[in-house]
Amino acid sequence: MPQTRDTPAATGWMREARFGLFVHFGVYSMAARHEWVRSYEEIDDAAYQRYVDHFDPDLFDAADIARAARAAGMRYAVLTTKHHDGFCLWDSAVTDYSSARVCGRDLVAEFVTAVRAEGLKVGFYHSLLDWHHPDYVIDGVHPLRNAPDVAALNSGRDMGRYRAYLHAQVKELLTSYGQIDLMFYDFTFPWDRGGMPGKGPEDWDSAELLATTRALQPGIVVNNRLGIPGDYVTPEQYQPDRPLVDDGVEIMWEACQTLNGSWGYHRDNLEFKDPGDLARMLVQSVSNNGNMILNVGPDGRGNIEPRARGVLNSLADWMRLHARAIHGAGPAPFTPPAHGVYTLRGDRLYLHLFSWPFRHVHLPGLAGRVEYAQLLGDGSEVGLDVLDSTPQPHAHLSPLPQPEGTLTLTLPVTRPDVLVPVVELFLTEA
Structure with a gap:
């Protein structure tokens, strides 16, 4: 930067x-x-x-x-x-x-x-x-x-x-x-x-x-x-x-x-x-x-x-x-998914979702970097997974494999009723 x-x-x-x-x-x-x-x-x-x-x-x-x-x-x-x-x-x-x-x-x-x-x-x-x-x-x-x-x-x-x-x-x-x-x-x-x-x-x-x-x-x-x-x-x-x-x-x-x-x-x-x-x-x-x-x-x-x-x-x-x-936040040194953008404030990373994905959103480079995630609007927990990078049996029943280092969030099916939904990610030490 x-x-x-x-x-x-x-x-x-x-x-x-x-x-x-x-x-x-x-x-x-x-x-x-x-x-x-x-x-x-x-x-x-x-x-x-x-x-x-x-x-x-x-x-x-x-x-x-x-x-x-x-x-x-x-x-x-x-x-x-x-x-x-x-x-x-x-x-x-x-x-x-x-x-x-x-x-x-x-x-x-x-x-x-x-x-x-x-x-x-x-x-x-x-x-x-x-x-x-x-x-x-x-x-x-x-x-x-x-x-x-x-x-x-x-x-x-x-x-x-x-x-x-x-x-x-x-x-x-x-x-x-x-x-x-x-x-x-x-x-x-x-x-x-x-x-x-x-x-x-x-x-x-x-x-x-x-x-x-x-x-x-x-x-x-x-x-x-x-x-x-x-x-x-x-x-x-x-x-x-x-x-x-x-x-x-x-x-x-x-x-x-x-x-x-x-x-x-x-x-x-x-x-x-x-x-x-x-x-x-x-x-x-x-x-x-x-x-x-x-x-x-x-x-x-x-x-x-x-x-x-x-x-x-x-x-x-x-x-x-x-x-x-927003207040006190700024750019983040991570590549956001296509669905939105990041802002960063201290050890909190915020994913602002401009479109609502179905069930899962994949965050490159964040595997092992996030200890907890929640929807900021209501403080409800968001699931965290690191998917295997190799194809699995019955892959049609689960998310596709992702590149190494990718963190996958599991979101509710229904979009929160706010102008822009935001996921708050609590970062661990680098």
């Missing part, structure tokens, strides 16, 4: 946690058509203002969200402090474009208090983009990219002034709420979009922003979307099927997944992922030495909609029984 890069993310709480909650919420939630609605529909400031004027998150209950995360087995939670539309969820001293000025609530403060009360790590998402700020230079994803006077609009804009604003807001966030455990910056795009230049690390002064982040919050975990190396990488809406490696060294990663393809509330998008698929994605992440963060997008009033809550409840039921195969 490649050496693991020694960073706070690789060695600290994040690998132990393995599972987190993303919360995308803002005035775009009222449009209910994706968090990029302003860009997709090229909505100018005046038209977008209707959402700001009517923003009233009366059902945003940070304590309820934090409890739901904790119950679902998540160990950290990340809130969008500001998304690309520029609207802030805290009482910023450098803008009136915030929840504190519009509806009198510092939603970041509420979130931090609630998440800490549940014993979870606190994370902030902060957009580097800002489609509201008058000095942010219009680019190929900006809502005004096709305005007839875009060149004239850009002529008076100054990214230097915008950088000062961006850095000032980051300093506010990292000095006003106590210890912050994770910073998820989003995002750098140095390539042309729509024939217009993108924005790279120099536009944000990423090196200085990262240095400031670390100076203000020693030990904080920072992602890679400043366009310079951070502590971990963030594959979005796809699921790695192997450990991620850079120059022969394993790097920490976090699969960023939505419930239905949208981060912000999208009322008419009904393509919700099956809870069993999400559980398998989480298991696959851990088996490949990664994390998974799963997003909820509260609706325009701040409520977690019933469909999203139902998915979280299903994951909570599974994690209540199977959390020890």
